[in-house]
Amino acid sequence: EDQVTQSPEALRLQEGESSSLNCSYTVSGLRGLFWYRQDPGKGPEFLFTLYSAGEEKEKERLKATLTKKESFLHITAPKPEDSATYLCAVRHIKETSGSRLTFGEGTQLTVNP
């Protein structure tokens, strides 16, 4: 069964203090690892998709990387507006049909000014 574990559960940073969030996964036949950002009471907002080990994607202060067992979301010089819950999800495309996402519990990031 697919499993996704995110750490830490919560992270508090000062503005400008860089850090990384971790997502470790166990899935047979990985067909994509996804990062989403979720603000309180809202739906997840898509950030990145990674497909193979060694792949990296960047967007503003965020950079996502992927290995065979885990993914990291690096946040460089964060700002208060980066405060949100960051969700990691994996997709396992079954041979027959369907492509469910299996999510981790998320990391709640707070960036203080």
Next chain:
Amino acid sequence: DAGVTQSPTHLIKTRGQQVTLRCSPKSGHDTVSWYQQALGQGPQFIFQYYEEEERQRGNFPDRFSGHQFPNYSSELNVNALLLGDSALYLCASSFAQGGTQYFGPGTRLLVL
């Protein structure tokens, strides 16, 4: 370009009642997936619809059912509501089953 829309935004029901939630996919998308997100948890997959058929289902009881219409919009129905059904219900749409899933704002359901 409108994104994924869901209605209603909030809903309060009592135990035993039935509820219907609605979702309109992003323009150009033909696949709709539904997720349940309890407070402080990650979203849990309920089921996915493509070509008006349920293609995949998560570990949810038969009380949860759905439908997809010819215009690709979708409904989620939950019968015999339990207190534990209180959650944020998220709809996600994609182009084909393998496309990136984009989420709507969700429907917050409270069961009393």
